[in-house]
Amino acid sequence: MKVNDVVSYDVDGSIAVITVNSPPVNALSNAVRQGVAGAIQTAMGDAGVDAVVLICEGRTFFAGADITEFGKPPVEPTLRNLQLIVENTTKPVVAAIHGTALGGGLELALVAHYRIAVPSAKCGLPEVNLGLLPGAGGTQRLPRIVGIPKALDLITAGTPVSAKAAKEMGLLDELATEGNLRADAIALAQRVLDEGRPLSKVRDRSEKLDEARGKPEIFADFRKANARKFRGFNAPESIIRCIEATLEMRFEDGMTFERQLFNELQADSQSAAQRHVFFAERQAAKVDGIPADTAILPIAKVGVIGAGTMGGGIAMNFANAGIPVTLVETSEEALNRGLGIIRKNYETTASKGKMRMEDVDGRMALFTPSVSLSDLADCDLIIEAVFEQIDVKRDVFGKLDAIAKPGAILATNTSYLDIDDIAAATGRPQDVLGLHFFSPANVMKLLEVVRTKDSRPEIVATAMKLAKTIGKIGVLVGNGFGFVGNRILAARNTQADQLVLEGATPWAVDKVLYDFGFAMGHFQMRDLVGLDVGWNREKTASANVREILNEMGRHGQKSRGGYYDYDENRKQTPSPIAMQVIEDFAAKQGIARRDVSDREIHDRILFAMVNEGARILDEGIASRASDVDIVWITGYGWPKYRGGPMFWADLQGLPVVLDRLKALQAAHGDAFAPSALIERLVAQDKGFKDA
DSSP, X not given: OBSSSSEEEEXXXXXXXXXXXXXXXXXXXHHHHHHHHHHHXXXXXXXXXXXXXEEEOTTOSOOOBOGGGTXXXXXXXXXXXXXXXXXXXSSOXXXXXXXXXXXHHHHHHTTSSEEEEOTTOEEEOGGGGGTOOOTTTHHHHHHHHHOHHHHHHHHHHOOOEEHHHHHHTTSOSEEOOTTOHHHHHHHHXXXXXXXXXXXXXXXXXXXXXXXXXXXXXXXXHHHHHTHHHHTTOSHHHHHHHHHHHHHHSOHHHHHHHHHHHHHHHHHSHHHHHHHHHHHHHHHHTOOTTSOTTOOOOOOOOEEEEOOSHHHHHHHHHHHHTTOOEEEEOSSHHHHHHHHHHHHHHHHHHHHTTSSOGGGHHHHHTTEEEESOGGGGTTOSEEEEOOOSOHHHHHHHXXXXXXXXXXXXXXXXXXXXXXXXXHHTTSSOGGGEEEXXXXXSTTTOOEEEEEEOSSOOHHHHHHHHHHHHHTTOEEEEEESSTTTTHHHHHHHHHHHHHHHHHHTOOHHHHHHHHHHHTOSSOHHHHHHHHOTTTTOOTTTOOSOSHXXXXXXXXXXXXGGTBSSEEEOTTOOEEEOHHHHHHHHHHXXXXXXXXXXXXXXXXXXXXXXXXXXXXXXXXXXXXXSOHHHHHHHHHHHHOOOGGGTOHHHHHHHHOHHHHHHHHHHHHHHHOGGGOXXXXXXXXXXXXXOGGGO
16 A cells, blocks of 8 residues: 555565655655655554565665755654654564665664665765765664774765675675565565564664774774875764764763764765765766757777877776777887786786786777777777877877768867867867866866867767766866866966965965865975976976976976975975075066965965856856866865865855955956956855856
8 A cells, every 4th residue: 555655555474565666766755754654653553464674666775865855944753763663663674675775774774673685785874975974873873783893984984885795794684686675575574573583673782892892992093094084074083983982872872972963064064065066966967058868979989099198097997898999009119008007007906906807808808009090990989198289189180080980079188278279170070079087097087078169969968978987077168278177277376386486385385285175285286297297398498487397307206306305205305406496586587585374375376266267157168166166176186075166165255255356466466356257246146056
C-alpha cells in the first residue's frame, strides 16, 4: 500500500518491507521522513509483522539529506527523531543498501539493527566536503562500530568505501547477491527472528571504543599526519573533537556536542562557501544557449600533437577513459621520450596501488605513436599542444585542415592566444575550439572549454560531455586573452610584480597568499612551474625581473634558483641574489622602495583579481560568477573554503569592494578603476550571485 507519494508498505510473510521511491537519489526530504515514520508506525501496530526491511527503489539507497532544506525551519520528524523511531522499535529493522548510503542515509542505516548491501554499493559520510560534520549521530555511532582510527579516516576524508570494505570493518553485517537485495534482506530478517538475535543498537556498543581508551596519541598522530591537508578548514578539527567525545562522554552528551559543533559549522562562511562550490560545479556543466537535445558527436579516437609534458598529460586522460590516442611528435627521439614519461607515470600510479601493474601495458597499448600528421586523418578529435606561439599554431592548423576528416573537432590547448585567429588558418572555423588543460594535465581537474565566434553547438556540447568522460570539470568560457583563469592570473601577476618593486619581498607576498589559504604563494608557484616557461632566450631584453633572473640561469626549482634558492631536496630559502635583482631593477625604473604592509598586499592582489573577474563577466567571457569561482578553485588553488573570488567578494559585500577599489585607485592608479559591473550591482543592491 502507499503510505504517501514516495513511500510504500507491503508484507512478505511476517516481514514488513518499507520501500522508498523519491527520485533522483532518495534524499531524506520531509516527505521521505514522514513516509518512513508512518510506515514504521504501521509495522509496529501490525500483529502479523515480526521484522522490518527498509529498502529503496531507483538507483540508490538514501544518498543523504535534502540539501535544499538547509537553513529552513525543521519539519517533523527531523532526521534525528526519525532515527529514534527506527532505533527504538520493538521489532528488528534491516537496512537494505544498494547504490550509495551517504551522509544522513548512512546515519539512518546506522540506527537499523542490521545492515545488508549488494557488493556494488558504497557507504560514506561526505559532509566534510560541504564544510560540515555528520549531524545525526555519524560521529558518535560510526566509531562504535568500526573503531576510532577508521572513523577518523572515513569522516574527515568524506570518501565512500566499497561494500566489501564496509563489511570487513564491521559496518555491514552481510553482503547480498547483486540484483537480489530484497530477497536477501528478507532472508536476513527471517534468520534474525529464527535465531532469536537481539535488537542490536550501535549506540550501545563499546568494544571498539575500548580498544582506543588510554591512547591519546591516536588523535595527536592523526592531527599531525593530516595537518597540511586540513590547513584552513574548520570541519575536520570539529569532526576529530566529536570523535574524541565518544571516549569522554556518554552517548547522549556526545550527541549534544555533535549538534553544537554541527550548528557552528552550518552557520560559518566556510560551509556556505563549500555548498556554493558543490552547486557551482554542477551548474558549470549547463551550457547556456545550446539546447539540451543538441547532438553529441562520437569520439572514438583522439589525436594529440606534441608528446611533451602537456601533450603527454593530455593524451593520458583519454587513455585512462579507454579512448585510443594517436600521439604525434616531430621526431622519434621526442616521441620515445614522451612515451617513456607516460609509462613511468603509469608505473608510479601502479606502485602506489591506484591501478594494477598488469594494466600498465593495457593503457600503453592505447597509444599509437607517429611522426606524421597524416596519421591523424581518422581521428574524431585532434588536440594541438605545441609551442605557445601564434604562427606555430596557425601553421599546425593549416596542415590539419588538409588532413583531418570532415566534421572532426580541431582543438588548441593554448593558454592565452586568440583562438579565432588560429581557427582562421583553416577552412572550417566552425569545427575549432579551445581545450585548455592545466598542468599536470593528467592530474588537474579543470578544463576550460573555449568557444569561438564560429564554434558550432555540436562541438561545444561534445566537448563539455567529453570533459566529464575524462574526469574533468568542464567550464565553458569565451575567447579572449587568457580566457578566465589566466586573465585573472595576469591581474594577480601585475600586482605581485609591482608590489615587490615598491618594497615588498617575494616571501612577504607569498606568506599573505599562503595565510589566505593558497597552497603556495605567487612567487613559489612561479619557481615551481619554471620561470623560463614562455620566456624566449633570443628575444630577452632584461625588461623585467623575471627576464633578468632567466638570463642569469635562474629558472626556478629546476635550476636550484629563482626568486628563492633551493637545496638538493628543493627546500627553499629567500634568495639575496633575487632580492638584489629586484632592488636594482626598481632603482633603474626610478621606483623609491618603501614599507609595504600585509594588508596592502592582501587588498591589492585580491581586489584586483575580483575586479578582473567582474570585467570578464561583464564582457560575457564567463557566463556566471560561479563559473569564475570554479575555474579558480579547480585550476589555480583558490581555497575551497573561501568559495572562489566572486563568492568571496559577495561575502565581503560589494559596497565594501567598491569602496576599497576606489581607495586603491586613488593610491595606486587606474589599474584599480572599478568594473562597471560592480558599480551597477552596488547601485542595484545586488551581488555577483545575481549577475
